[in-house]
Amino acid sequence: MNLYDFHRHWSLLQRALLALVIFLIAFGLRFIILPINSSFYFLTFYPATIICTYLCGRWLGMLMAIVSTGASYYFFMPVAFRHSSEPGPFFAIAVFLLAAYLIGLIVQKLQNHAERLRNTLAELKESEQRYLSILEDQTEMLCR
Numbered sequence: 001m002n003l004y005d006f007h008r009h010w011s012l013l014q015r016a017l018l019a020l021v022i023f024l025i026a027f028g029l030r031f032i033i034l035p036i037n038s039s040f041y042f043l044t045f046y047p048a049t050i051i052c053t054y055l056c057g058r059w060l061g062m063l064m065a066i067v068s069t070g071a072s073y074y075f076f077m078p079v080a081f082r083h084s085s086e087p088g089p090f091f092a093i094a095v096f097l098l099a100a101y102l103i104g105l106i107v108q109k110l111q112n113h114a115e116r117l118r119n120t121l122a123e124l125k126e127s128e129q130r131y132l133s134i135l136e137d138q139t140e141m142l143c144r
Helices: 003-009 012-033 045-056 058-076 088-137
Strands: none
Touching: 012 045, 012 058, 045 058, 045 088, 058 088
16 A cells, blocks of 8 residues: 555544544644644644645645634634734635635645546556557567
């Protein structure tokens, strides 16, 4: 099994547990790397969302983004921003969720194209084998 097919070979429960582990690592790294009230709310959650979407599938990646948004809002945004009309943190949330959605679309498209390419290569190998077997079975020589 390679990483291209990872999300298709594991069960939903296994992928959900992997997504939880990825979230916890990103959450822990965010506490370690920056102070709590830093303005980079989603610093470790962007790569975690990309990895989760790629390994666990689009919908678990989106769930990861939503849970990351909630964790960032509750733990990393200053309390003063939560109850103010200032657009800064809410703009950051909107950009993060939009980016997570676009990441999900792009990863899904790339995985679909890779699957079609693998299928095309398999058909090409099969056709080549048929052609070689026809050439090997031929006993007459044709000239024009």
